[in-house]
Amino acid sequence: xxxxxxxxxxxxxxxxxxxxxxxxxxxxxxxxxxxxxxxxxxxxxxxxxxxxxxxxxxxxxxxxxxxxxxxxxxxxxxxxxxxxxxxxxxxxxxxxxxxxxxxxxxxxxxxxxxxxxxxxxxxxxxxxxxxxxxxxxxxxxxxxxxxxxxxxxxxxxxxxxxxxxxxxxxxxxxxxxxxxxxxxxxxxxxxxxxx
Amino acid sequence: xxxxxxxxxxxxxxxxxxxxxxxxxxxxxxxxxxxxxxxxxxxxxxxxxxxxxxxxxxxxxxxxxxxxxxxxxxxxxxxxxxxxxxxxxxxxxxxxxxxxxxxxxxxxxxxxxxxxxxxxxxxxxxxxxxxxxxxxxxxxxxxxxxxxxxxxxxxxxxxxxxxxxxxxxxxxxxxxxxxxxxxxxxxxxxxxxxxxxxxxxx
Numbered sequence: 001x002x003x004x005x006x007x008x009x010x011x012x013x014x015x016x017x018x019x020x021x022x023x024x025x026x027x028x029x030x031x032x033x034x035x036x037x038x039x040x041x042x043x044x045x046x047x048x049x050x051x052x053x054x055x056x057x058x059x060x061x062x063x064x065x066x067x068x069x070x071x072x073x074x075x076x077x078x079x080x081x082x083x084x085x086x087x088x089x090x091x092x093x094x095x096x097x098x099x100x101x102x103x104x105x106x107x108x109x110x111x112x113x114x115x116x117x118x119x120x121x122x123x124x125x126x127x128x129x130x131x132x133x134x135x136x137x138x139x140x141x142x143x144x145x146x147x148x149x150x151x152x153x154x155x156x157x158x159x160x161x162x163x164x165x166x167x168x169x170x171x172x173x174x175x176x177x178x179x180x181x182x183x184x185x186x187x188x189x190x191x192x193x194x195x
Numbered sequence: 196x197x198x199x200x201x202x203x204x205x206x207x208x209x210x211x212x213x214x215x216x217x218x219x220x221x222x223x224x225x226x227x228x229x230x231x232x233x234x235x236x237x238x239x240x241x242x243x244x245x246x247x248x249x250x251x252x253x254x255x256x257x258x259x260x261x262x263x264x265x266x267x268x269x270x271x272x273x274x275x276x277x278x279x280x281x282x283x284x285x286x287x288x289x290x291x292x293x294x295x296x297x298x299x300x301x302x303x304x305x306x307x308x309x310x311x312x313x314x315x316x317x318x319x320x321x322x323x324x325x326x327x328x329x330x331x332x333x334x335x336x337x338x339x340x341x342x343x344x345x346x347x348x349x350x351x352x353x354x355x356x357x358x359x360x361x362x363x364x365x366x367x368x369x370x371x372x373x374x375x376x377x378x379x380x381x382x383x384x385x386x387x388x389x390x391x392x393x394x395x396x397x
Binding site: 013018019021022025029030033034037038041043046047050051054055058059125126129130132133144147148149154166169170172173174175176177178179180181182183184 | 201204205209211233235237239240241242243244245246249253256257261262264265
């Protein structure tokens with residue numbers, strides 16, 4: 001069954017052929033895991049999300065009409081799941097910040113300040129860029145992950161995200177501009193520090 | 196000529212198929228070149244921040260696993276729905292004197308408007324269930340105590356048996372030792388006598 005095309009495997013899996021579904025899993029598990037890891041940058045979270053993604057694929061396989069490639073469809077499911085996860089994580093982060101604001105800090109306590117300063121000093125260039133990447137809007141980050149890290153063509157990304165190629169390029173432009181601006185500022189600060 | 200658009204700049208940066216005129220324009224246009232240098236810095240930053248994928252376990256994901264999970268999920272929902280339906284129909288369970296009876300208030304002529312009666316019935320059901328649980332708990336405790344005592348008594352008996360056995364073995368060993376020492380003593384005395392010793396043996 002390994003030699004069959006995705007579309008044939010999907011057809012068989014829809015009929016209840018468990019083996020066909022298992023071959024699809026075998027074919028895409030590593031690729032999806034890599035994609036997810038590049039979004040979340042955490043091993044355990046990535047593995048949990050991959051389970052979740054394949055469960056969604058299993059449940060929604062009946063709705064897959066074959067209008068796009070199966071690979072595009074599965075990557076779309078994976079991207080959407082990752083974006084949902086990141087959105088929820090962001091909300092949790094904001095909520096925990098709200099909690100801090102509600103509880104408040106003791107202004108006389110300089111202990112926190114020292115910790116925060118130390119934390120930022122310890123962050124190397126890569127961490128700072130990663131943070132900048134994490135702060136990008138999800139749609140820009142998605143294009144960066146798919147184009148730069150997954151090395152997909154603009155056509156493939158357009159099919160996955162169901163957007164025109166021009167929109168994809170525009171999002172990539174904005175993402176590079178944001179990160180490039182930060183890189184330039186960092187470069188400027190470092191040069192000034194060296195003087 | 197107009198400056199390069201966002202898309203055109205991306206095409207040049209990512210080396211996409213494009214019109215050669217774009218590259219020629221870029222070479223002679225400082226604002227576009229400046230834009231390009233920001234984009235290049237951005238691309239460099241993004242590549243720098245690329246997460247290195249660690250070795251990861253390959254969890255088992257299979258059709259049968261999902262099917263099982265779906266089945267469990269469906270059964271849980273069906274059970275919950277059944278409990279809800281039974282509750283709405285006024286299911287009543289009575290346990291006592293070793294007998295268990297059940298009835299549906301709904302089919303016995305009581306309609307849903309008689310809420311006090313329904314509440315009283317539910318309270319009665321709850322009381323019965325609690326009583327049943329208490330009885331079960333007492334019974335379990337008694338059974339556990341009995342079992343514990345049995346094990347304790349067994350242990351105690353076994354210990355006694357072992358003690359007796361040990362004592363017997365000790366006595367046997369002591370007897371053997373005494374006989375052995377007597378034997379040795381006799382042999383030593385005999386040897387000394389044969390050697391012509393005239394003194395007093397102790």
